Amino acid sequence: MRTFIYFSIGILFGVVLFKSEVASWFRIYEMFQFDSFHMYGVIGSAVFCGALSLFLLKKFQVKSILDGEEIRIAPKQNVWKRYLFGGVLFGLGWALAGACPGPMFTLLGAGFWPVLLILFSALLGTYCYGFFRDKLPH
């Protein structure tokens, strides 16, 4: 049952990423060229509505609908190096491959098979991070 709920949320996510064209390589290129408001509108309105809904969840101390436990959002670490350096590397890849992790899955379902190459490389990249983790500034 729970698996089905999360699977369904994923379907919604996949449909939205495709229909709002966030998964399109072209849209990512256009965003970094500042040629269209589209991507900024998507991300901006998502953050605006997201902030509003998280605020309301916290204000009314809403409990988790599945198990009644308190909703806790994990804090991020109080450092900056990993966020900046990791962020820059991610951005380089995002602008090149034109796909971040969510859209990778969407594009796979949409039948763009070369995305498998991106996905496997991303897994390799994740593995390499884990391998070199102790040697990197965080």
Add this chain to the structure above:
Amino acid sequence: MLNYFSQPWPWYIGGPLIALVLFLLVWTGKSFGMSSNLRTLCSAMGAGGKVPFFRFEWKRQSWNLAVAAGTIVGGFIASQFLSSTTAVALSTDTIEKLYVFGFTDAGQSFMPEYLFGADMLSQPKSWLLLGMGGFLVGFGARYAGGCTSGHAISGLSNFQWPSLIAVIGFFIGGLFMNHFILPFLF
């Protein structure tokens, strides 16, 4: 209505629906983060044997793998049944710039044929570019502790300043690639 539905969705529909996904995941006691699945998959494939970073109870993350599986199916449904056209209505400026790169399908398709078409298999350069891009996305997302969903959407919505640093990083890297490296690659 159905006709409108099958057109590409404008930003003011897409953005709030992404927020709905964030809301549903938080409301069910989870969090919104797609790149964590890459770590989970590494772990599930046995990466924990050599690297401690992948030694964790990955099965507890199976709910997120279900989200990822749903995202794949969502992409299939949207492309097969909910789209009368998959052409992306890009700005004319972008179409002209991409034309110079040789991307003659800009504005007419969902993805560039050069990188994602059937012929790319015979183009070693396309392999290299997608492989490099994917590697950087995977490495960078884990180094930064999140990707667009975890930092740009979830983190900024929660006013977490580390996420703001990460998003600034995304744009430093993205703008540099887009303006200073891509022109030399195509």
